[in-house]
Amino acid sequence: MRFFRSKNEYSWNREANMLYLETPVGVGFSYSTDASSYEAVSDQQTARDNLVFLQRWFLKFPQYMHRDLFITGESYAGHYIPQLAKLMTEFNQKEKLFNLKGVALGNPVLEFATDFNSRAEFFWSHGLISDSTYKIFTSSCNYSRYVSEYYRSSVSPVCSKVMSQVSRETSRFVDKYDVTLDVCISSVLSQSKKISPQQVGEKIDVCVEDETVNYLNRQDVQNAFHARLVGVNRWVVCSDILDYELLDVEIPTISLVGELIKAGIRVLVYSGDQDSVIPLTGSRTLVRGLANQLGLNTTVPYRVWFGGQQVGGWTQVYGDTLSFATIRGASHEAPFSQPGRSLVLFQSFLQGMPLPEMF
Incomplete structure (x- = not known):
C-alpha cells in the first residue's frame, strides 16, 4: 500500500501485540489436510474452530494469558466475532482463560435486511442511481431479497431486471467498497479482455489487490511465511475450495452483540463512510436500536471527532459500553484507505477513551 507517509507509522502493532487469524479454514494460506473440513462449513463451526485456536494459542504462549484482550474484524466478521466472543464468555464461566475487554466491528454485517437494504439509500444519496431506480430498488426488489434469491439459485425476473438496472447506473468503474476511490483500470478492463494502462490514485494504490496477489504467489514470499498451498494451485483473493453455508448471512448477530454488552464487554461499531456494501446508515440504525x-x-x-487537525469522523456513545463511529473518507476496509484516522480510532478503543474532540 502507498500512502503519503510511511505505512509503518500507522501500523496497529505499534499500539498492541497483533495476532491475525485467517478464518474460516481454507481462506488465505490456511488449510486442512482433511478435505472434509471444507464441506458444509457454517458460522457455528467457524466459531468453534476459532475458539479452539485461541485456547491452544494461549496454552502455547501462557505469558499473554492475563493481558487485556481485544478482538476486531470487518465485514462478515460481524458474524465471526460476536459468535466467537460469546463462546469465549461461556468458556470463561467454566475456566477463566480469556481476559476479553472489548470488541470492535468495522462495516459489519449484523442484521441482514437492515444492512443490505441500506445500500439503496446510499447509492441514491451519493448520486449513483436515479430517482426512478431508487424507487424500484426499494419497492419492486430490495437488495436483501435479491441476495436471498441469488443464494438459493432462484433469482426472480423482477429482481434480475432491477439489479441489471442498478448495475448499469452504478457502473463497473466505481468501487462499491469506496465510491470515491478510483478503480484499477487494468483490472476492470481485463475482465472484458481489454488492455489499458494501469491507473493509480494520488494517495492510494488502487491496484494494490492485483499487486498483492502477485506478491503472495512469489515462491520466496511463501517460503518466508512458511506457507503451503494445499488443495489450490495459487493464492487468490476468493477461492472456491470452501463450501460455506451462505444462508448463515441471514441469521442476525446484533442480539449477540447485546449479550456481550450485558457481560460488561465494550463494543465499538465503526463505519468507513464511503462504503456502499455495508453502509454506515444501516450500522448506525442497528446500534441505536440496540x-x-x-x-x-x-x-x-x-x-465530530478529530484525527490530527482534520475531522476524522462522527461518533456517539451509549452508556459506557456501546459506541458508534464513522471514519471520514474511509472505505469498507477503513485502515487501508484512512490509516491515520483508523489508528486514532484504534488507540481510543484500546484506552477506553473518548475520541478526540479537537486537535
Whole structure:
C-alpha cells in the first residue's frame, strides 16, 4: 500500500501485540489436510474452530494469558466475532482463560435486511442511481431479497431486471467498497479482455489487490511465511475450495452483540463512510436500536471527532459500553484507505477513551 507517509507509522502493532487469524479454514494460506473440513462449513463451526485456536494459542504462549484482550474484524466478521466472543464468555464461566475487554466491528454485517437494504439509500444519496431506480430498488426488489434469491439459485425476473438496472447506473468503474476511490483500470478492463494502462490514485494504490496477489504467489514470499498451498494451485483473493453455508448471512448477530454488552464487554461499531456494501446508515440504525433495547442512555451526543487537525469522523456513545463511529473518507476496509484516522480510532478503543474532540 502507498500512502503519503510511511505505512509503518500507522501500523496497529505499534499500539498492541497483533495476532491475525485467517478464518474460516481454507481462506488465505490456511488449510486442512482433511478435505472434509471444507464441506458444509457454517458460522457455528467457524466459531468453534476459532475458539479452539485461541485456547491452544494461549496454552502455547501462557505469558499473554492475563493481558487485556481485544478482538476486531470487518465485514462478515460481524458474524465471526460476536459468535466467537460469546463462546469465549461461556468458556470463561467454566475456566477463566480469556481476559476479553472489548470488541470492535468495522462495516459489519449484523442484521441482514437492515444492512443490505441500506445500500439503496446510499447509492441514491451519493448520486449513483436515479430517482426512478431508487424507487424500484426499494419497492419492486430490495437488495436483501435479491441476495436471498441469488443464494438459493432462484433469482426472480423482477429482481434480475432491477439489479441489471442498478448495475448499469452504478457502473463497473466505481468501487462499491469506496465510491470515491478510483478503480484499477487494468483490472476492470481485463475482465472484458481489454488492455489499458494501469491507473493509480494520488494517495492510494488502487491496484494494490492485483499487486498483492502477485506478491503472495512469489515462491520466496511463501517460503518466508512458511506457507503451503494445499488443495489450490495459487493464492487468490476468493477461492472456491470452501463450501460455506451462505444462508448463515441471514441469521442476525446484533442480539449477540447485546449479550456481550450485558457481560460488561465494550463494543465499538465503526463505519468507513464511503462504503456502499455495508453502509454506515444501516450500522448506525442497528446500534441505536440496540441501545434503546438495552436501556442505554446517550453519554456522548453525536459529534465530530478529530484525527490530527482534520475531522476524522462522527461518533456517539451509549452508556459506557456501546459506541458508534464513522471514519471520514474511509472505505469498507477503513485502515487501508484512512490509516491515520483508523489508528486514532484504534488507540481510543484500546484506552477506553473518548475520541478526540479537537486537535
